[in-house]
Amino acid sequence: AQTVTQSQPEMSVQEAETVTLSCTYDTSESDYYLFWYKQPPSRQMILVIRQEAYKQQNATENRFSVNFQKAAKSFSLKISDSQLGDAAMYFCAYKTQGAQKLVFGQGTRLTINP
Amino acid sequence: DTGVSQDPRHKITKRGQNVTFRCDPISEHNRLYWYRQTLGQGPEFLTYFQNEAQLEKSRLLSDRFSAERPKGSFSTLEIQRTEQGDSAMYLCASSFLDGWGTDTQYFGPGTRLTVL
Numbered sequence: 081a082q083t084v085t086q087s088q089p090e091m092s093v094q095e096a097e098t099v100t101l102s103c104t105y106d107t108s109e110s111d112y113y114l115f116w117y118k119q120p121p122s123r124q125m126i127l128v129i130r131q132e133a134y135k136q137q138n139a140t141e142n143r144f145s146v147n148f149q150k151a152a153k154s155f156s157l158k159i160s161d162s163q164l165g166d167a168a169m170y171f172c173a174y175k176t177q178g179a180q181k182l183v184f185g186q187g188t189r190l191t192i193n194p
Numbered sequence: 195d196t197g198v199s200q201d202p203r204h205k206i207t208k209r210g211q212n213v214t215f216r217c218d219p220i221s222e223h224n225r226l227y228w229y230r231q232t233l234g235q236g237p238e239f240l241t242y243f244q245n246e247a248q249l250e251k252s253r254l255l256s257d258r259f260s261a262e263r264p265k266g267s268f269s270t271l272e273i274q275r276t277e278q279g280d281s282a283m284y285l286c287a288s289s290f291l292d293g294w295g296t297d298t299q300y301f302g303p304g305t306r307l308t309v310l
Contacts, residue, residue, distance in 0.1 A: 084236075117301075124197075125237075125285070125301040171236050180225065180250060182299060184236030 082107045084174050086185035093162045094193050100147075101157045101188050103172030111177035114148065114155045119187075120168040128170070131155065133177075159190075167192045196220070198302035200286050206308045207276055214272045215305045219288030226269050227299060228261055229285040230254065237285050243269060276309045283307075 083106045093099035105114070116128040131139045131148050138146050143163075147156045159166055172185040199218045207213050219226050224245050229237035240259070242250045245266040255261075258276075263269040273280055283304040289297035 115298075124303040127298055127300070130298060173236075180227065180242045181239035181252075182227075182229075182237070184238070187234070187236050 082109070082174055082176065082183050084172050084183050084185035086170075086172055086188050088188045089186070090189045090191070092191040092193055093159075095162055095164060097162055098158060098160045099162055099190065101159075101170050101172075101190065103155045103157070103185055105153050105155065105172075105174050105183075107153070107174065107176070109176050113175045113177070114146075115173040115175070115182070116144070116146070116155075116157045117171045117173060117184075118166075118168045119171065120165075125171070129157065162192050164192050164194060166190060198286055198288050198300055200284075200302040200305050202305055203303060204306050204308075206310065208310050209276055209278060211276055212272065212274045213276060213307065214270055215284055215286075215307075217269045217271070217286030217288075217302060219267070219269070219286070220290075220300055223288035223290045223300075224266065225289045225291070225297060225299075226263055227287040227289070228269070228271050229287065231283040231285055231304070232281075240271075240284075273307075276307075278309045281307055281309045 112133045114131045117125045119125040129141045143160045169187045171187045173182040201216045226243045228240040231237040243263040258274045261271045285304045286302045287299040289299045291297045
């Protein structure tokens with residue numbers, strides 16, 4: 081079974097600094113998708129960024145970028161120029177090509193210090 | 195542009211009672227998902243619909259749980275004879291298969307269930 085592990089329960093960063101959240105996953109599949117979702121306090125989960133496993137280029141969305149290391153089964157999220165609004169729980173998620181369910185990690189709580 | 199909506203947002207019930215939650219997906223999204231999220235954990239998959247057909251159910255979905263999507267639009271999740279262990283956030287998500295062969299799931303705000 082596929083599993084997703086986020087080894088950092090909590091992280092904190094100074095406003096305007098850069099922070100990297102870690103995620104590793106376990107799968108025997110070759111075609112899959114990886115996602116980072118953000119869940120602000122008492123608010124709904126929103127998609128931050130998505131990576132297709134067949135793409136070698138790392139995905140980027142404005143201040144958010146990923147470091148996808150397929151051989152190492154690692155998928156970290158880098159947030160540049162951190163803003164107070166980035167404070168949230170961040171979940172890494174995996175989906176096999178052809179399957180529908182997302183498999184989530186345990187989450188990392190990110191605090192932004194002003 | 196309306197997102198996924200869920201009703202109610204909060205539900206408090208006594209053990210043994212039945213509860214029903216509703217999810218309205220993003221219009222034209224043909225896929226709908228239910229997840230359960232307990233405090234401090236990531237969401238766990240419960241079930242999935244494509245149009246009105248329920249195509250996958252998790253082992254987490256005991257026989258006290260039933261989900262429907264009668265016309266391929268909104269969905270309901272019913273829990274019968276609630277137990278304290280059912281206390282959780284129930285999340286609904288919807289998706290549409292895009293031209294790239296990928297469907298991204300968009301989540302609703304969730305229904306927080308507390309069983310006393």
